[in-house]
Amino acid sequence: MKLQRLLKMFFPVLMIFALLLLPSLNSQVDAKMNVTKYSKTVKATTYITSFKKVNGKWVGKFDYIQWFFGKAADREFLKDCKCGNVMDGAPDGYWIRNVNPKIRTFTISKNAQFVLQTRNSYKIKWNEKVTRSQFMTFLKQRNKDHQVPFHIEINKGVITKITEQYIP
Helix, strand or coil, rough: HHHHHHHHHHHHHHHHHHHHHHHHHHHHHHHHHHCCCCCCCCCEEEEEEEEEEEEEEEEEEECCCEEEHHHHHHHHHHHHCCCCCCCCCCCHHHEEEEECCCCEEEEEEEEEEEEEECCEEEECCCEEEHHHHHHHHHHHHCCCCCCCCCEEECEEEEEEEEEEEECC
């Protein structure tokens, strides 16, 4: 009788201990194997520094930036330029900050979506879905002195969507 009661109390405690220990053991194995876990879609605003085919896969190099618009742009612009006595806000209503020089490299999904705003120089066509080939043509034709921001979506370490940020 006492043994049964003792087992009834001991078993749940043992189970809780085992469940708490399991994640740490998995984490140690993952760390030793250099496994990176991606649990959700990550979004970032970037400049594209390179976009090409490498060993049969499309690969891009991206420079993360901070994109501010409206009142946030005014606030961040005044922090950066320290020119509040001359200007009262960000030129053109937006502000870009690029403080981290790290370039990140990602594989581009075979099924990635490409969305442009200004493929035609004379007319804005909002959220125009284009093919990879049309996107590549756009990248090659753009002014190299004027960087265009893009919003990327990364799922499990692979880029699934690239959207051009319209700049007024």
